[in-house]
Amino acid sequence: MEKGEKKYKYIYGPVPSRRLGMSLGIDIILYKVCTYDCIYCQLGRTAKKTGIRKEYVPTENIIKEIEQKLSERIDYDYITLAGSGEPTLNSGLKQIIEYLKSRTQIPVAVLTNGSLLFLDAVIESLLQADLIIPSLDAGSKELFLKVNRPIACIDYLQMINGLMNFSKIYNGQLWLEIMVLKNFTDTDEEIKKIANVVAQFKVDKVQLNTVLRPPSEKYAKPVGKKRIKELTKYFECEVEIVGKMSKKNEENRNYHIRNLEDRILSLIKRRPVTIKDISIGLSITPNEATKIIPILLEKEEIGKEFLNGKVYYKKHETEKQKLLR
Numbered sequence: 001m002e003k004g005e006k007k008y009k010y011i012y013g014p015v016p017s018r019r020l021g022m023s024l025g026i027d028i029i030l031y032k033v034c035t036y037d038c039i040y041c042q043l044g045r046t047a048k049k050t051g052i053r054k055e056y057v058p059t060e061n062i063i064k065e066i067e068q069k070l071s072e073r074i075d076y077d078y079i080t081l082a083g084s085g086e087p088t089l090n091s092g093l094k095q096i097i098e099y100l101k102s103r104t105q106i107p108v109a110v111l112t113n114g115s116l117l118f119l120d121a122v123i124e125s126l127l128q129a130d131l132i133i134p135s136l137d138a139g140s141k142e143l144f145l146k147v148n149r150p151i152a153c154i155d156y157l158q159m160i161n162g163l164m165n166f167s168k169i170y171n172g173q174l175w176l177e178i179m180v181l182k183n184f185t186d187t188d189e190e191i192k193k194i195a196n197v198v199a200q201f202k203v204d205k206v207q208l209n210t211v212l213r214p215p216s217e218k219y220a221k222p223v224g225k226k227r228i229k230e231l232t233k234y235f236e237c238e239v240e241i242v243g244k245m246s247k248k249n250e251e252n253r254n255y256h257i258r259n260l261e262d263r264i265l266s267l268i269k270r271r272p273v274t275i276k277d278i279s280i281g282l283s284i285t286p287n288e289a290t291k292i293i294p295i296l297l298e299k300e301e302i303g304k305e306f307l308n309g310k311v312y313y314k315k316h317e318t319e320k321q322k323l324l325r
Contacts, residue, residue, distance in 0.1 A: 010057060011065045012083075012285045013076075018242055019133075019175075019207065020078040020109060024069065027083030028096060030056045031275070031286040034086040035115040037149040038137070040179055040220040042213040043084060043290045049151045050089070053121065059092030063099050070104055078131070079104070082111035084287040089116070094125035101128050109133065115154050118162030123169070131173040133207070134163060137185065139193025147184055160197060167201040177207045177242075180228055182221035188234075195234040205238040214294040260284070260292045261301075268302050272314040 010027050017023040032047035033056060079100055081087045087110060090096075100108050107130035114134030116122045126132055138144040141156035150159075167174055178194060180186055185194065198206060208231065211222040225241065232239040263282050267273060273281065278289040293313060296302045303316045 008065050008069065010062050010285070011069050012288050014074060015288075017078075017080070020080060022076050023078045023080045023109070024074075024076045024106075025083060025285070025287075026062065026066065026079065026081050026096070027285040027287055028057060028062060028081055028087050028090045028093065029083060029085035031084040031279075033084075033089060034113070035089065035151050035154055036086070036113050037216070038113075038179075039147055039149065039215065039217040040181060040211050041216040043287065044216050046085075051116070051151050051153045053089055053091045053116070053119075055092050056085075056090050057092075059090075059095050062092070062096055066096075066100065066103070076106050078109045079106050080109045080111060081129075082109075082287075083285055084290075086113055086115065088112050088122045088125065091121075093122075094128075097125065097128050107131060113148070114163050115148075115150060115159050116162070117166040118158050123166055126166075127170065127172075129172055131175065132166075132170065133175045133177055134166075135177045135179065136163065136194065136197065137179045137181075139190060139195075139197050143184065143190065143193075147179075147181065160200075164200050167203055174201075174203045175205050175207055175240075176201065176203045177209055180208055180210045180223045180231065182223050184220075186223045186227055186231070188231075191231045191234050195236075199236055203237055205240055206235050207240050207242050208232065209242040213291065260288060261296060264289065264292055265296065265301060268296075268313050269315055272305070272312040274310055274312055278313075 012025045012027065014022040014024045030048070032043055032045070034046045034049060035051050037046035037049055081093070081096065087093060097108055109131040110126060110129050111133050112135070114136065117134065137147045144150065144156045176198060178185070185191060208228050210228060211220055228241050232241070264278055267278060267281050275286050275289050275293070278284070279286045282289075293302075297304065300316050302313050304311055304313050306312075
């Protein structure tokens, strides 16, 4: 942690976002606790797949950090509840949103996979948020099981009906994100199925996205912008292709990444560490650490090894150095 920097366990940023400008992130769920195990997830395989709602992290502690961060009086475009897992699994979600709305005029956004919107308690939790961005990656049960790999108790039609009903009672902005994957949802047939489902919703816009960072499964491949643009014709509502950031936000993002790279490298040079070690050691969320690790691996600035079922990141070694060990 840099000199003079306050320590936060659940809050990160502000982080430049392609969709939300400068976003203050709040991670309200434990690392990779989710209802899905999506093949494209940038955080890797789901560690705990569950549909049980509870207070995974102390709501009181999150609120204390929010109070501290807001006292710094930094400008944000959004305060975003997202992070390392599915935020609607946290039973303290309603209280956190209510606190944010009582303390600031900054819009509150929630990024969710939309799997639990059939639950009255989840609906009630989200009604005060300014923006909800749920996901819909399949127009059929078959593809849903292949792409999202949900927990057994999440039924496709139940999930769709939950999204549809929520869209009709929610008064804030609702943007629906669709992940377009090569050989899965990049065909006319599959995107038509999704568009037919979306036609039943009341949404402000659809956002078409694709894989940008290393996915959970190597076979989850990105789709070119030209092809994604061709697919927009099947939707009746406004469609946005999630693309590059503004030049200013890109500069801010690059600075943020370089800063985290240097801090993570400095830690790894001292000893092999896990994602959890990095998160605790640098007072950043596992989500932030997981975004930087693939960059350092690709640059061959660090290496990794498996020990006792865990992945450790360490200083990069050349083949010659490995032979001399």
